[in-house]
Amino acid sequence: MKDLKLYLDKLHANSEHCITISKSTLNNKKREVFEVLAATYRKLASDIEAVIATNAILDEERDKRLIGLLGKDDNSADSVTEITRLLGQSPEQSKSPAS
Structure with a gap:
């Protein structure tokens, strides 16, 4: 999430920089570009904000x-499987290797 x-x-900064350039240039084509x-930078920023x-x-x-799962009194295998699924791991990944 930090990367996003x-x-x-960066997108907001680039947009502001482009606005500054467009306002300061005397060339109409450059201003339009x-x-x-x-x-475009604002649109990309909006898309990232939605994500x-x-x-x-x-x-x-x-x-x-x-x-809710952790608050249950029973710690059945179904709860463990559901917890690992929610955390994005398979049950095999969540087990630590035997020493």
Whole structure:
């Protein structure tokens, strides 16, 4: 998630830089190019923001489900399997190797 936020910050910075260039240039063609480029950076940033928001919702739902599973009195194999699935691991990956 940190990578997405860093990329988002970079897109916003690039957009602002393009806007600054478009406002300072006297060449109309150059102005148009940098305005379009700024709009492209803003669109990409908007798309990344949507991905971040979607992941935040999915993470919250996953966390609620994990809390429910961990709060059960019985620690059955089904609960362990469900927990490892929610964490993105197979049950075999979650077992530590025997010493």
